[in-house]
Amino acid sequence: MFVCPKSTTHLHKFRQGDRLYVADLSQCVVLEIDNIVWDILDLCPTGSSEEIIETLGKKYDTDFVIEALESLATLEQQGVLFSSLERNIPALGSETSQKMKILVLQRSRYAADITRAAGGVSVAHHNLIKALGTYASLDVVGERDEKFNENVEGIRFQFNDKSARLKLMKNNYDGVLLESHQAKRFLSLLQSIDAPFVVPLYSARGHNGDVINAGLFWYAEMRPFDAFLVPTDSVKDLYSRFVSDTDIFHTIPLGVDHKKFYPLDKGKAKIEVAKRLNAPQIAASPVVGFFSRFQPEKGAGIYIKIARHLPHVCFLLTAPTLNIYAHQRLPPNLICAPQQPRDQLARLLSAFDVYCFPSMVGEETFGLALLETMACGVPPIVPNLDGLPEVVGDAGLVVPAQAYDNEIGSFAGRVSPSAMADAVNSLLTDEKARLALGQKARERALTFTWDKTAQNLIALFRKLKRTQALEDRYKRHFAVSFAPYFNTRRRQIESQAILNNITAEKQRPLMKDRYAQPIEDGLSLALLKKHGIHEVEAVLHHLYGQERAEAILEKIFGFQEAVNG
């Protein structure tokens, strides 16, 4: 039942012809209503439901009044006309007005609930949201209107709902942050939300090409004031091989939660873990750790081979499941720890003497698990692939590995188990070096914090906002013709493009009325009317190859700069 009295200040009633309507200004919705609802809306700011029924009962059949009240209750549940959660409008204090307002688009419906996070991307995203909440007020798109904390608010959004889109348009966000570039359904929002988008590329190669193709999809749509967030330069380097606009990539390293990941006394940690897992050899021998999903892409097979190479060493892995490897005979020196809650991982990771992460090419743009292990003071041994060396720096061993540069979509490299085993062995036999590297790893990890990531991201949003402000809101477009002409030198009929000195607004800004051009220039100018510069790049790449495409684009870009101001 609909409970009154209720405020109707956000509603506007009006007649159009002989029909009655009510507009909900906070939800951007218009509904057609009948006489009874019209009258109810008049009464409900002051009267209780019973009083309304009594008053209107004199005018209408009481059953109809109750029915109308029930229909209002249904609307209320849907959040239309009356929202069950009264949104508190933030007071315009000096502090709040400086804070950026950022919209977060994510896959998960429960915005800020970090306990549900699993897998590198969601861990990264949730930590980032948490840290970002300090510097910005966030609207997180989810299933329900919900307040997660002071600065993080969940908002309802459905794709096929025009009014929901309009609400996002009208909210005047300073920026939009995505959880992952693979959520391609959010692409269409680029058209409606007039704020810089930051799209993270947490994965770049592998995954059957899906990730690279999703990235290229975003690239095609992105405007000059949008950006890709990449955790290491390796992603930018990869993309720079096939897109021309590399300024769109901004390297912002991820962080680590130092409250959860810190070194414990190694001896004690080993004894405790040995006891809990009922594996006394953990306390007695050197331990080579593995902390990731145990699957081929993460180098599971290679890890097993390294274990066979070094039978006297204890290999301790922690993973949600052993996958296919559960069904095969594993070497006796390989011990599996069940998955630990994230708060208790520090103990297990501290028990590692070295961390061996033979992940395949294409999997790690950063290596969040690597950084977390380093934060526990464990020296890492990684192959020289993708973003791993950038995170390790000089605080671990980087083993040469083979990456096949043209294989972007599938398994694209080779990590040698024997080379990894040699590196592991060298570190295990040299205690002094190992301890020094462990200390270095810890120190290096301390420089990566989520707070820093968040600050960098805010700085990026500010920079993009400036770019957006400088961007020509209105671009002049000239009429372009394509025509044959007789080339008097070659004595044959050829094709040309002509830039006519007339814009869609019927202005004539140029000195001459007609500029003959090569076809490709005219084509680019004609396409720019409805398509972005990155799309034109794709067309030119197809027709003329990347090198010429870039030369043409530069020329066209120069012309546009000169015309618009």
Add this chain to the structure above:
Amino acid sequence: MIEFPCNLHNLHHFKRDGERFVADLDAGVVIPVNEVVCDILNACSVSETDVIVDTLADKHGSRSEVLEALVFLSELSEMGILFSSDPLTFDPPAPKDRLKIYVSPGVFESRETTPFLSSAANHHLVARLAAHADVYLPLSESDNNRQEIEEDVRAEGVQPIFFRNDRSFSPAKFMPKGCDGILALSPLTEGEEVFLKFNTIPVVLRLSNAALVSHAARNAVLERAVALRNFDAFAADASWTQNFFSDVVSDQSVFHQIPYGVDTSIFKPMDKTKCKHQLAQALGNEAILQKPLVGVVQGLHPHEMLRFMRKLRVANPNVNYLVIHSSLMDDFKSDGCVNFFNIASLQDKEASPFLFNALDVLVFPAILGASPLLLLEIVACGIPTIVCGYAVPEEISGACRFVETSSTLFDPIQLPVESVSQELKLLLENPEEQRCFGQAGLAAVSTYTWEAAIQRILNLFRYLRRCPTLPPKSTKHRLLFKKHYNLVSGEIESEALVISRVPTPIDVEQGIAMTLLDEQTPMEIKILLESICREPEHAKKILENLI
């Protein structure tokens, strides 16, 4: 950008706490808007985009604000909000006989010779057109003798439209409301392409055969031919012009023939001896009386013309030649031989008939560059004619001797001197045949009246107005051009994606064609595709799919 006028949804405006809102009752959506957007919505169902921009820019003192509001509205329009996607249904214009025609003399055409147009023929055409239609003519505001010009123009029944002569002037902005068509008197001046862009007013481009003497002019025809929309046309002033373009302009239906009229009360047979004496006097040379006089209408480049004349004189020395130019501007001097004179067809009606009547025979090259009006006027004086050219001019078919030449659009024309001189000899030796051809010519020319020419123009405009304009939006869905990684080949490739519920990849060339169809003509797209597609078959297939 939205093109106005435009159909609106069922809308309701209201103000709340000083903030303005618009409710779209069809879409069920409320939108907070600013004052500029409100003003646009109020105006946009009746006015055109640039009118709205101009008036609102004045009102709000900022053009960019108005343009920003328009961008905002087009975004909404793409979401299907505020603007209805139904094609705009104008009330069918009430059938009226009097058309409104905007005459473009070429934006920068000088007016040195006649009060408002450099060509006398065009002057006649416009003046006579004004008797049957509302004719508007743009004139420069900064002209020194503006007053005088205005009086002259108004005396002819033409409405002048004065414009500021600044760089940003666009004639398209000054088009009178409800204009039925634009008559561009010469398609060969720059700036005329503006008429073919961003509007749906039929354009008739006058194709003046005499002006087609240069490569640049012929290139301009090629260029315009692809830019014409299905409701535009070329109006050729000579029957043979089209033949030259038949190989290179694939759609021949864009050519229509609108020959000039001849005022037969002025151009008529007169006493030949008297006229010869007058001419001799005018040229100051009695030699003209001693031999038969052969008129040759100029159509070639001057140096080619001189070469032709030299050969003709050698082949046939016993006559006098008079080269007749269509305009005063040709820089053409005789080389001093006694039997060779040249004269510019005097632009005033007074002298021309006497000049033409002094001729015994006319040699006319039916090529690009020769003036068809001269042909009609001379034949109207009863002069027997030898035509050399690609085709017998329909205008006087059966009333002339014909020497065929090869048709070359861009190569130097070789007029066959031998045959021409042969024909000349035969005709001069046979007075009976001269008389026959003269009579037949008179009969043929009598059908070419100014009245008929004007009616043809008006009928052409009426026909074009009935042609359907292109659909405003050819592609319903948005297209996205993007690169993608081909796993199998390991290469980055490009594709066009039709963004709909189920995004469909199509090839880039087809995407280009689809996206450009809104603004380019099918012919332009054909030219483009032919030059970007690696295989001609591919281009052909896309075009077939498209249209």
